[in-house]
Amino acid sequence: MTAPETIPTQTQRETFVLNLGPQHPATHGVLRVKMTMDGEYIVRAEPVCGYIHRMQEKMGENRTYAQFLPNTSRIDYLSAMTYTHAFVGAVERAARLAVPPRAEYIRVITSELNRISSHLVWFGAFLLDLGGFTPLLYAFDDREQILDLLEGITGSRLTYSYYRIGGLYNDVDDAFVKGTREFVARMRPRLKMYRALVTENIILRKRLIGIGPISAEMCRKYGATGPVIRGSGVAYDVRKIEPYSVYSEMDFIAPTFPEGDSMARYLVRMEEIAQSLRIIEQGLDKLPAGPVMAEKVPRVLKLPSGDYCYAVEAARGRFAVRIVSDGKEIPYRVKLRSPSLSNLSLFEEASRGMLLPDALALMGSLDLVIPDIDR
Amino acid sequence: MNPTLPPSIPFQPVDYAAKGWHFDAVIAPDKVVEAAALLDAEGFALDTITGVDWMAEGKMEVIYDFFCLDKPLRVAVRTRIPRDNPEIATISAVFPGANWHERETHDFFGIRFIGHPDLTPFLLPEDADYHPLRKDFAA
Numbered sequence: 001m002t003a004p005e006t007i008p009t010q011t012q013r014e015t016f017v018l019n020l021g022p023q024h025p026a027t028h029g030v031l032r033v034k035m036t037m038d039g040e041y042i043v044r045a046e047p048v049c050g051y052i053h054r055m056q057e058k059m060g061e062n063r064t065y066a067q068f069l070p071n072t073s074r075i076d077y078l079s080a081m082t083y084t085h086a087f088v089g090a091v092e093r094a095a096r097l098a099v100p101p102r103a104e105y106i107r108v109i110t111s112e113l114n115r116i117s118s119h120l121v122w123f124g125a126f127l128l129d130l131g132g133f134t135p136l137l138y139a140f141d142d143r144e145q146i147l148d149l150l151e152g153i154t155g156s157r158l159t160y161s162y163y164r165i166g167g168l169y170n171d172v173d174d175a176f177v178k179g180t181r182e183f184v185a186r187m188r189p190r191l192k193m194y195r196a197l198v199t200e201n202i203i204l205r206k207r208l209i210g211i212g213p214i215s216a217e218m219c220r221k222y223g224a225t226g227p228v229i230r231g232s233g234v235a236y237d238v239r240k241i242e243p244y245s246v247y248s249e250m251d252f253i254a255p256t257f258p259e260g261d262s263m264a265r266y267l268v269r270m271e272e273i274a275q276s277l278r279i280i281e282q283g284l285d286k287l288p289a290g291p292v293m294a295e296k297v298p299r300v301l302k303l304p305s306g307d308y309c310y311a312v313e314a315a316r317g318r319f320a321v322r323i324v325s326d327g328k329e330i331p332y333r334v335k336l337r338s339p340s341l342s343n344l345s346l347f348e349e350a351s352r353g354m355l356l357p358d359a360l361a362l363m364g365s366l367d368l369v370i371p372d373i374d375r
Numbered sequence: 376m377n378p379t380l381p382p383s384i385p386f387q388p389v390d391y392a393a394k395g396w397h398f399d400a401v402i403a404p405d406k407v408v409e410a411a412a413l414l415d416a417e418g419f420a421l422d423t424i425t426g427v428d429w430m431a432e433g434k435m436e437v438i439y440d441f442f443c444l445d446k447p448l449r450v451a452v453r454t455r456i457p458r459d460n461p462e463i464a465t466i467s468a469v470f471p472g473a474n475w476h477e478r479e480t481h482d483f484f485g486i487r488f489i490g491h492p493d494l495t496p497f498l499l500p501e502d503a504d505y506h507p508l509r510k511d512f513a514a
Contacts, residue, residue, distance in 0.1 A: 049475075050498040057483070058507050093395055220420040220444060222472035229444075236444045309395030309440075311449075318442075324427055333508075337423040337440070345475045374498055 015043055018356075022051045028125055029370030033347075033363075035356070042359055045351045047344055053374040060334030065091050065301050066165060068334065073159035075336060076372035078121055081107075081114035082314040084163045089244060089310035090321045091165045092294075094303040103167040103292040104246045109180065109283040110150065110162060111312075112276040116187070117146040118315035119269045122367045126266070127198065129364040130207050135198055142190055149179050165301065167293035177284060184277050191274055199270065208263035212362030214350050215260055222349075223342040226317025227272065228366060231265035233258030238313035249286070250279045262365035269367070302329050316340050316367055340372040378443050381413035386450065396440070396449040404454045404463050407439065411452075411466040411473075414441050419450070424466075424476035426484040428458070430510040435461045435486055456486070465491040483508040 021032035030051035036044040056075060060068050072087040073080035085107055092099060120143040124136030147157045153176050154162040154169065162169050198204055219229040229236050237254035239247040255271035257264035303325040311320035317339030324333035343366050351359040380386050386398040402410055422440035429436060439452040456463055465488040467474040477488040478497035485506035488494065496503045506512060 050496070050500070053498040055507055061508070090395065093393065096393075220418070221415075221470055223421040223423070223470075224472075234444055241443075241445070242447045242449070307394070309449075311395070318422070320422065320440075322425070322438075322440075333427050335423070335425045335438075341475060342421075342423075342472060345472050349471065 013038060022048075025129075028368065031344075031368065031370045031373070037356070040355050042351050042354050042356060045348055045359060047347055049341075049344075049373055051374065052371050054371075056336060056375045057334055060331055062330065064329050065303070065331065068331070069163075069165070070159070070161045073161045074371070075338065075375055076314060076316065076319070076340065076369045077158055078118040078369055079114060079314040079316065079319070079372075080158065080160045081111045081162065082312050083319055084161060085111060085245070086310050086312040086314075086319050086321045088163045088165050089312065090308050090323045091301070091303065093310055094306075094308040094323060094325060095165070095298075095301060097166045097294045097297060099167055099294055100291045101246070101288045102171075102290045103294075105283050105287050106168055106172055106292065107163060108245055108247060108250070109172075109280050109287075110153075110160075112279045112283070113146050113150060113180070113183075114160075115315045116273050116276050117143045117150075119273050120146075122269060122315075123194075126364040126367070127204070129360055130204065132198070132201075132204070135194070138190075138194070142187060145179075145183050145186065149176060149183060152176055152179070164293065164297075166297035167291070171292045177287070180280060180284060184281055187273070187277055191270070194270065199267070205263065207361055208266055208365070209259075209261060211262045211358050212350060212354065212365060213260045214346065218346055218349065222346040224317070224339075224346055225342065226314070226339050226367075227265050227268040228317065228343050230254060230256045231268045231365075232260040238311050238318050242311060244310070244312060246283075247279075250282050252276075252279050262361050265365040265367075300329060302327060303331075311337075314339060316369065316372065317343060336375055338372045338375060340366075340368050340370075344368055344373055378414075378417040378419055378446075378448065380450070381410075381417060384410050384413060384452065389451075391447075396451055397447065398450040400450070400452050402452060402454050404437075404456050407437070407452070407454055408464050408466055408469065411439065411469040414450070414452075415469050418444070420444055421470040421472045421476075422449070424473055424480055426480045426486055426508070428484060428508060428510045429455070430458065433458045435484060437463055437480070437486060439466070461486040462489055463487075464489050467491055482506065485509060 018035040018037045022030040032048040034046045072084045120139040124139035127135040151157050154160040216232040216234045235256045252275045305327045307324045309322045320337040322335040326332040384400045386400045389399045419441040422442045427436040434455040442449045481494045482499045
């Protein structure tokens with residue numbers, strides 16, 4: 001619901017400042033929003049960032065490429081696989097390393113598992129914001145299966161650092177392949193259940209339909225990507241527009257919904273889980289034999305001078321790494337372009353005139369990970 | 376919308392497989408707002424803005440990245456400004472999303488974006504008077 005026209009935005013009426021965060025359950029991390037309120041209506045909501053800033057980009061300038069690799073799992077901690085993929089992709093591009101096909105297929109399979117687990121966290125937390133507690137327990141049950149699978153091959157449950165410059169840390173075993181197939185078979189009926197229990201729930205629909213509309217034009221002006229722009233009807237997906245790794249060999253769609261409201265962003269993510277299952281299944285079917293590390297990755301890696309970029313579709317949208325090399329062992333500059341920052345930057349404009357509880361639904365539908373903004 | 380490259384920006388093709396983007400242009404610092412407006416009119420989306428400190432040459436580089444929403448077309452626009460007085464016009468009036476990227480670049484490099492609505496620290500502490508990505512920054 002947007003404000004009636006009688007609510008002035010350039011107000012001379014009395015307003016008050018409401019401080020949301022930095023420790024608030026609805027911001028899922030240390031984000032602060034300074035809200036100027038006119039009663040229940042937002043006049044201006046200004047995000048205040050930097051509470052979990054760690055200067056990742058400076059860390060990139062004082063260690064080697066291989067030493068920076070673990071950092072890439074700790075920016076968006078829910079998309080550790082895809083973020084590491086962008087970093088190793090940029091280094092491989094600069095060093096002209098050919099990654100074995102088996103490694104690329106395993107990268108795609110594990111990235112998509114990571115995307116599903118990320119969307120499941122969002123699903124649970126978002127519904128928690130909207131007042132539904134039970135879905136979180138179901139979602140975490142499903143996510144647990146993925147974490148167990150990934151723990152089996154990477155040794156880690158969240159910050160995987162599984163990809164290496166030139167390939168993978170180790171190969172997958174038969175237990176992983178079997179377990180992943182079982183997970184795909186388990187997850188499809190679960191999605192049907194979520195549709196019946198949650199998506200068609202009248203309370204959820206009343207909380208989301210028509211709430212927090214974001215136009216495609218606003219997404220473009222702010223650089224918002226991922227499910228946010230696809231929920232505004234634009235089929236922008238890095239996996240489709242600039243296919244990397246072996247995504248061009250996979251049959252899947254980038255789901256879009258034209259409404260631009262919070263419900264559309266919800267539906268995009270739910271449909272993306274189904275598409276990721278398709279990609280995982282195809283990846284397992286086509287998984288070639290062979291090594292998982294490129295031969296002759298130099299122990300001392302010096303990239304030729306110049307800049308190199310690599311973009312991936314992370315769970316929250318476009319993540320890109322730009323490396324500037326001056327020919328030494330240590331990068332001259334590492335730029336991390338994170339999707340959450342661009343997605344949140346439109347919040348001030350999009351939330352103007354909204355009711356506070358609706359603005360929290362809008363914020364939840366953006367699926368923010370705060371360390372991804374603050375880096 | 377089917378964006379094409381504005382002819383007045385001196386774009387050079389880049390080998391995508393080797394570099395990761397398609398076109399690159401080096402422009403004069405006073406042309407950035409004009410370039411952003413031209414790319415905006417063509418329907419490009421703002422990717423990010425960042426800096427690079429070339430201390431040995433006494434220059435600061437500002438890199439503007441744009442991407443296209445419906446086809447593989449990524450462009451980088453770059454310019455260099457003097458390191459001892461790093462000032463450049465803001466493009467936040469053209470792309471409101473540039474606001475935060477420019478604030479971050481000001482935090483990290485001390486580059487002042489003239490006309491920017493609010494250059495207070497974005498990611499750094501509110502009393503920060505240092506710029507950690509300058510090459511002469513010592514912690």
